[in-house]
Amino acid sequence: MFNALKITAITFSLLLAPLFAHAEPLQDQAKAIFGTLPTMMPGAENDSPAMIALGKKLYMDKRLSVNDSQSCNSCHNVVDAGPGVDNTQFSPGAVAGKFGGRNAPTVWNAGFQLAQFWDGRAVDLKDQAKGPILNPAEMAMPSEQAVVDKISAITEYQQAFEQAFDANNAITYDNLAHAIAAFERTLISKDRFDQYMLGDKTALNEQEKNGLKAFINAGCTACHSGPTLGGTFYQKLGLVKPYTNQADQGRFDVTKNPGDKMFFKVPMLRDVARTAPYYHDGSVKTLTEAVQLMSSLQLGRDLDAQTTADIVAFLTSTNHDRSL
Template sequence: MNGKRLILCAFVLTHQYIVGSVIGQTVDPDQAKQIFGVLPHVAENPQNPVTPEKVALGKSLYFDRRLSKSSSISCASCHDLTMAGVDGLSTSLGYRWQLGPRNAPTVLNAALEFTQFWDGRAKDVEEQAKGPILNPKEMAATKELVLQRLKSIPEYVDAFHKAFPEEKEPLTYDNTAKAIAAFERTLLTPSRFDQYIAGNASALSEQERQGLSTFVSVGCTTCHNGVGVGGGSFQKFGVIHKPDWLKDLGRYEVTKNDADKYVFKVPSLRNVALTAPYFNDGSVWSLEEAVKTMAYAQLGRTLSEAEVKNIAAFLHALSADPAFVVSPPTLPPSSLSTPKPMP
């Protein structure tokens, strides 16, 4: 048995023991800490160290519409940081008003997840950041166009040298993605639930504590565990009851393995109360309805109205502290040599 499998088995056994010990009683802060862990300040990546210079550059690039073919779409267009990292649409609008095939997940805390996109086709946020810019339905640019525009803006040329000081030619497409990813690795959102995990039992209301206990006891934490309250595994949607509306084949589109049909990355539930609509197609707008759907589809359980309300109350406690605000940067001006937007 390899090391990763041993770690997974150990986690499963520990998780089952913790869950078994709290069924029918309140999950206290120490037990919650064992199930979910402690939110870090930054989601570090040794292959892409987070530095102030890299984050500052990445923040500008994240908001800069000039990375798109039409100069009208940025990362922030679909992942709006004033809307909990989403756009509030079932599927996002891209180049020439094209609709994407799946709901845009939140960028907040995304760097904590073990893989990216609903189907897990990108291993991390560094790889993920390369995709939408080149996707013909999203930003529709090319690597050449992105570099041509960035190189025409002196402030960006200087910023790339500061962010990647050891490289002779730092302004590359890979480094563009690394800078955006470094910024995203700082977008972690502490919540009242993290205060509870830290030992402040009064951080959650009585209903929220009941919701947490129900969330654990009915089995939600089988998938929604870890520091992201999800985001750590692939699971089949509809383990017990497949929703009639589910048409998307999920990870199968990447692997072409029949076992991966209707398999998706388990999303993080941090900020879930702020990120409607829900599911891969953005078809459900009510948090309570999403809770009911997941309990029935994944666990074969029909929850009572009280259980649904309590779980939803707990999920609201996962919302970012109101003090978490990311103000848009002042972007460097285009120069006379900056290529014009393409129709």
């Protein structure tokens, strides 16, 4: 019996060996430019299961909004591996008729970025979690104390906070944001692109490989590199040709430095095919249009239809696949 199992295992490994032996030059090039997504986000080493469970509950809880109508998940849907966005141009707020001022970015892989929000005004996930709850155009709670009072009146949260933070009277606004961030640090996508870079030549089809080559050769990697394919620095939108919508000046609104006008955090492109519409103003409806426009604005290059289709195919290979 043992010998039979051993022979079967050896045969299976021999069948798989050609898939992973002798990496293609493109695989080595891609790994050098991008690398694979880490299995843990910065800060996650201090997150306990109790803290993550509390954070998930808070993330999904509409009672964090002024009229119990909106949760974090309302704008950043991750239920059943949702795309981490609501796929609208501007997200509706808890108060009827109010909308957020920028397109909601994905929460998947967000903790790997240099900062949060399009303009980088939040230094990390914890800082980011505090903003929308109090934003009048989003969840519209009147104050941090109002949030603490509301959550403190819920028995299940009294116990959950004590367990998560191992302390009495643990319900504070800071701890609430800390717990939400702990849950968000678990949202790391898995995709076929990483499988390819780890050695599986069959993880990408030929069009996707052509798209990866085109993405590199066109110069897209000047901004979209690293494990998340972006999110690591700020760049001017309209580097070669001006962007049409100049109403939102991006990072300038935070720094008031004239040199920061029209600078935005470079968006991550992992899982990007699931997060339409695109750009900070949500004005671009399809990934095809987004790729063509970005090449024109940032690189001064007009991509032909086939090259665009190939790049879109490559980017689609980074879609989160929870079966992996």
